[in-house]
Amino acid sequence: MxxxxxxxxxxxxxxxxxxxxxxxxxxxxxxxxxxxxxxxxxxxxxxxxxxxxxxxxxxxxxxxxxxxxxxxxxxxxxxxxxxxxxxxxxxxxxxxxxxxxxxxxxxxxxxxxxxxxxxxxxxxxxxxxxxxxxxxxxxxxxxxxxxxxxxxxxxxxxxxxxxxxxxxxxxxxxxxxxxxxxxxxxxxxxxxxxxxxxxxxxxxxxxxxxxxxxxxxxxxxxGMEPVSGLDHGLRPAMTWVGAVTVVKPIAQGEGTSYGLTWRADSDGFLAVVPAGYADGVPRMAQDHLRVNINGHYYPQVGRVCMDQFVIFLGSNPHDVSAGDEAVIFGSGGMSATELADSLGTINYEVICRPTGRTVREYTGEGQ
Ligand SMILES: Cc1ncc(COP(=O)(O)O)c(C=O)c1O
Known part of the structure; x- marks a missing residue:
């Protein structure tokens, strides 16, 4: 994997x-x-x-x-x-x-x-x-x-x-x-x-x-809708996913990632996603990204690092664990257009972002 x-x-x-x-x-x-x-x-x-x-x-x-x-x-x-x-x-x-x-x-x-x-x-x-x-x-x-x-x-x-x-x-x-x-x-x-x-x-x-x-x-x-507010029935072709590498507890008041710019407001759990700015996650995505794991959204917290970012799982009610797939954008997660809107950019840029250590996989028969 x-x-x-x-x-x-x-x-x-x-x-x-x-x-x-x-x-x-x-x-x-x-x-x-x-x-x-x-x-x-x-x-x-x-x-x-x-x-x-x-x-x-x-x-x-x-x-x-x-x-x-x-x-x-x-x-x-x-x-x-x-x-x-x-x-x-x-x-x-x-x-x-x-x-x-x-x-x-x-x-x-x-x-x-x-x-x-x-x-x-x-x-x-x-x-x-x-x-x-x-x-x-x-x-x-x-x-x-x-x-x-x-x-x-x-x-x-x-x-x-x-x-x-x-x-x-x-x-x-x-x-x-x-x-x-x-x-x-x-x-x-x-x-x-x-x-x-x-x-x-x-x-x-x-x-x-x-x-x-x-x-x-x-x-x-x-599959990117090129006119904001319209729906021409296009199907987005790209989904960007990362496999969670670490899940660990954090106590109320403790911070995470460089500068400790975010601190937990309650005891809970963090998960680490192995995607950073070297892979195309903009550092300015801090506080704008929500990833989806097994059908549930979790906020990205703290600074985006070169190789990874952190999400807050709250009390981890859905038992996220290492190896679970986190959808950064695409099928099952935020759409590229939603992410673009929250970052103040366009879906063109979002689909061009995944790079670095990202590997492409193809699904479907092209039919
Ligand atoms: C000359 C030219 N034609 C066509 C296109 C396709 O544009 P779009 O992706 O908006 O359909 C581009 C993209 O920038 C372009 O530079």
């Missing part, structure tokens, strides 16, 4: 993929599996997504793209964070599509010596996120450069939304307007741009009118 485990439910991944595929309608589904599949294990979840409707995959880095290809994924893979000084040509050789995220990136590709394989690119336009992507004043120059380079094939344009998790925010419509303008301008300049995409998870679920040719959800594939 591992002391610290993330249990990944492949049937939940399959369910969420099918749900998003159905919502995509006639648009293709690009499954975003960056950051090791949002910390679910990219090469374990991607085949399940492919079998349940993913038409393409999106990743951040070249290494992620190459690892996904090496893992046996045959669908198109788009990589959107890369540096010209990196070996991007190796990715092209592995049939990876590159995002053109700045004029400099475009020039590097245009100036590259042609090889037997054309470089397939998707042009990222900045529609107001002000992160990466081409500003409108650069469109004409870059669209023309790419159009004239025979060794480059432009598949389409894409952009990323800044406020889609709030369906009432008018910014999404403003971004969509700029995005439509970029498609029109690309076509006026002679680029075909057949496959254009804008929607992340929240927009895939709430803005069918903005699906264009493909949708690009990430977090929803892993």
């Amino acid at each position: 591992n002391l610290l485990t993330t249990r990944i439910d492949l049937d939940a991944i399959a369910h969420n993929t099918r749900l998003l595929k159905a919502r995509a309608g006639t648009a293709k589904l690009m499954a975003v599996v960056k950051a090791d599949g949002y910390n679910h294990g990219m090469n374990q979840v991607a085949p399940v997504m492919a079998a349940n409707g993913a038409d393409a995959f999106g990743v951040a880095t070249l290494d992620e793209a190459l690892a996904l290809r090496a893992g046996g994924i045959t669908q198109p893979i788009l990589c959107w964070i890369w540096g010209p000084e990196q070996d991007w040509a190796a990715a092209v050789a592995a049939d990876i599509d590159l995002a053109v995220i700045s004029p400099h990136h475009a020039r590097v590709l245009v100036d590259a010596p042609p090889t037997s394989r054309r470089i397939r690119v998707s042009i990222k336009v900045d529609t107001n996120l002000h992160r990466s992507g081409l500003d409108e004043e650069d469109w004409d120059e870059v669209f023309s450069l790419l159009r004239d380079a025979e060794h480059i094939e432009v598949t389409g344009v894409f952009s990323h939304l800044s406020c889609a998790d709030d369906p009432d925010d008018g910014e999404t419509d403003r971004q969509a307007e700029v995005f439509r303008r970029s498609i029109t301008r690309a076509r006026e300049l002679g680029l075909e741009v057949k496959e254009n995409h804008l929607c992340n998870s929240p927009a895939t679920l709430t803005r069918q009118d903005l699906h264009f040719d493909l949708v690009r959800p990430g977090v929803a594939l892993y």
Whole structure:
């Protein structure tokens, strides 16, 4: 038995993929599996997504793209964070599509010596996120450069939304307007741009009118509801559990963990869970975390340490003992979203947290 485990439910991944595929309608589904599949294990979840409707995959880095290809994924893979000084040509050789995220990136590709394989690119336009992507004043120059380079094939344009998790925010419509303008301008300049995409998870679920040719959800594939207050029927795939290592008594007035910042207000028992900030439990989680053991919640108390944290069992009425499983979040415990809310963060960050000594285990058949 591992002391610290993330249990990944492949049937939940399959369910969420099918749900998003159905919502995509006639648009293709690009499954975003960056950051090791949002910390679910990219090469374990991607085949399940492919079998349940993913038409393409999106990743951040070249290494992620190459690892996904090496893992046996045959669908198109788009990589959107890369540096010209990196070996991007190796990715092209592995049939990876590159995002053109700045004029400099475009020039590097245009100036590259042609090889037997054309470089397939998707042009990222900045529609107001002000992160990466081409500003409108650069469109004409870059669209023309790419159009004239025979060794480059432009598949389409894409952009990323800044406020889609709030369906009432008018910014999404403003971004969509700029995005439509970029498609029109690309076509006026002679680029075909057949496959254009804008929607992340929240927009895939709430803005069918903005699906264009493909949708690009990430977090929803892993079962996280991307719009606060709504329930789209997604199933969380990740549960983080630790095996209790020690149960011991504490007397009223005694403290626990560094600084003795918490003291027992009655005689009782403490249990130690082997998960600390080196494993991804934020030190600021102190007083915000409740773990579930055999169906009962217990508060985390005192400072979170590097390798462990402590919970208070009261008089231990349910006989918690060493070896029992403590659910930090997920099935049977606080949801990742509840924990995120209590920590003042987002469920995206919570599912990316488990690390360090955590071992992944997979359940389900991916069906
Ligand atoms: C360019 C791009 N597209 C799509 C996504 C997926 O977003 P989400 O997880 O909100 O669906 C991300 C994630 O940040 C992204 O960076």
